[in-house]
């Protein structure tokens with residue numbers, strides 16, 4: 001708590017009164033430490049791919065480039081790491097645009113049913129790489145809603161791509177679209193590794209990952225769910241997650257009609 005004092009005097013400099021202002025700075029300090037943590041996280045996330053690019057490049061320059069096979073392998077690693085940095089910077093820019101309210105939303109009538117069907121179709125190839133079954137079900141009549149089609153597509157892509165990433169081979173990913181009273185819901189369920197109960201409340205935080213190494217191996221930035229949450233909240237909707245370890249995960253988005 002910060003305390004400010006002010007003493008009021010009359011024309012003869014005689015004290016007339018005192019004002020005491022007490023300012024609770026707990027919230028400010030919390031924000032400040034969140035900001036610091038975020039910057040530390042960004043730095044760390046960027047340094048990891050740079051370190052790896054640098055060491056593979058140096059090894060190539062030191063003579064490894066004479067072997068064709070090694071060269072190809074190393075260049076592939078460098079390429080993958082550069083892609084990761086691009087994704088990370090793109091995600092960060094998007095979050096900062098939302099934070100600063102500089103995001104330009106392109107609001108139109110959109111059909112969540114069409115979006116889900118389209119994305120599920122587009123992601124079949126990715127699912128087939130792990131022999132996963134990816135299906136969608138539309139339950140009842142789904143009216144259109146007002147929203148930004150590209151951003152809502154991005155949310156659906158993020159959720160399905162997480163489901164594919166964190167579900168082993170031959171797993172099942174099912175997406176439901178339906179209406180519940182005045183909300184349209186999109187539910188993405190998977191039969192994957194699940195999330196421990198103690199981690200569940202934190203997965204929408206920026207850079208929070210249950211298993212950092214696994215997320216990185218899968219090419220994740222740790223920002224996918226944080227971005228999804230911002231986009232859905234900007235639409236006046238909600239996003240929730242339920243999960244059971246080794247059973248699977250269920251992410252539900254609700255958007256007002």
Ligand code: ADP
Nearest residue numbers: 162163166209210215220221222223224225249
């Ligand atoms: P990432 O890029 O690491 O996937 P996200 O923000 O999309 O970042 O998700 C945060 C974390 O939540 C992931 O690292 C993972 O631990 C967990 N997670 C998200 N979706 C799922 C899922 N469908 N199954 C299991 N874990 C998940």
